[in-house]
Amino acid sequence: MKLPRSLIIGILGIIVIVVFVVYNAYCNWCTxxxxxxxxxxxxxxxxxxxxxxxxxxAYMVGSNIQNDQKRKEVLIDLIKKYNDDLxxxxxxxxxxxxxxxxxxxGKIKISFKHAxxxxxxxxxxxxxxxxxxxxSDCLCSIVNLFLKLKRYVTDTPFGQNTPKYDDLQIxxxxxxxxxxxxxxxxxxMHIYK
Amino acid sequence: xITIDILKxxxxxxGARYITDGPYSGExxxxxxxxxxxxxxxxxxxxxxILDGTEGYATSFLEEAFxxxxxxYGKQRCLDRFEFISEEEExxxxxxxxxxxxxxDKLETKK
Numbered sequence: 001m002k003l004p005r006s007l008i009i010g011i012l013g014i015i016v017i018v019v020f021v022v023y024n025a026y027c028n029w030c031t032x033x034x035x036x037x038x039x040x041x042x043x044x045x046x047x048x049x050x051x052x053x054x055x056x057x058a059y060m061v062g063s064n065i066q067n068d069q070k071r072k073e074v075l076i077d078l079i080k081k082y083n084d085d086l087x088x089x090x091x092x093x094x095x096x097x098x099x100x101x102x103x104x105x106g107k108i109k110i111s112f113k114h115a116x117x118x119x120x121x122x123x124x125x126x127x128x129x130x131x132x133x134x135x136s137d138c139l140c141s142i143v144n145l146f147l148k149l150k151r152y153v154t155d156t157p158f159g160q161n162t163p164k165y166d167d168l169q170i171x172x173x174x175x176x177x178x179x180x181x182x183x184x185x186x187x188x189m190h191i192y193k
Numbered sequence: 194x195i196t197i198d199i200l201k202x203x204x205x206x207x208g209a210r211y212i213t214d215g216p217y218s219g220e221x222x223x224x225x226x227x228x229x230x231x232x233x234x235x236x237x238x239x240x241x242x243i244l245d246g247t248e249g250y251a252t253s254f255l256e257e258a259f260x261x262x263x264x265x266y267g268k269q270r271c272l273d274r275f276e277f278i279s280e281e282e283e284x285x286x287x288x289x290x291x292x293x294x295x296x297x298d299k300l301e302t303k304k
């Protein structure tokens with residue numbers, strides 16, 4: 001494990017102080033009498049140990065905060081990628097609904113598959129933010145809404161020779177899409193809570 | 194147990210719901226690959242369906258293939274006999290089981 005520079009400097013600093021104090025205690029170099037140092041030698045060692053523990057704790061806390069931040073960033077990147085894919089997917093879907101064509105069907109299926117895969121990775125990465133029930137619940141809602149959206153877009157009339165989506169189905173698609181966007185926003189807030 | 198690999202045995206580009214909608218439809222898949230295993234009511238061997246490798250599945254395909262089968266032979270019988278494998282799409286098996294369980298429901302927008 002590579003120790004950070006600040007930790008090494010801290011430890012070296014404490015060693016220098018202790019060496020200085022112990023040297024004075026034995027060589028009577030300073031103006032203070034040797035008895036003073038002899039009485040306090042055990043305390044100096046205790047101080048050294050306390051200093052080391054303090055530096056170690058500060059280092060561990062700092063390192064945990066950094067790791068926690070990195071874990072959150074991984075999830076945020078993942079959900080951002082999902083958000084981008086979803087937007088693209090909706091563009092293709094709206095395009096298909098307004099002017100259906102066979103070649104667009106393949107694109108829609110592939111896009112749903114990619115987005116589904118990303119959500120799968122996000123669900124598997126839930127352990128990165130443990131004890132965050134709100135974020136976890138939010139992710140589950142996104143999955144449920146996404147499966148609903150897929151059904152609204154790719155169930156019949158999808159794939160028919162002349163598909164025609166009725167107004168209610170289009171409304172459901174828009175509403176579900178907006179709900180997912182809202183949940184994504186909520187998820188981001190819960191991650192950084 | 195028998196295994197059906199949709200990519201190898203059927204198509205890399207599964208289509209829509211009915212045969213009249215175009216090639217590789219859910220109805221076509223059900224007729225050619227699934228119906229035969231359910232015709233004998235005593236048969237209870239497992240059917241493993243490998244879903245990976247295709248370009249993806251439309252709901253209309255999945256609903257007609259598996260939901261349609263459940264409408265014909267019963268939900269529980271289908272749920273008991275199928276084992277769905279998808280390494281790529283985490284939620285695909287759950288999605289198909291949902292279509293089987295709600296095979297008699299109409300799509301919300303059609304109510």
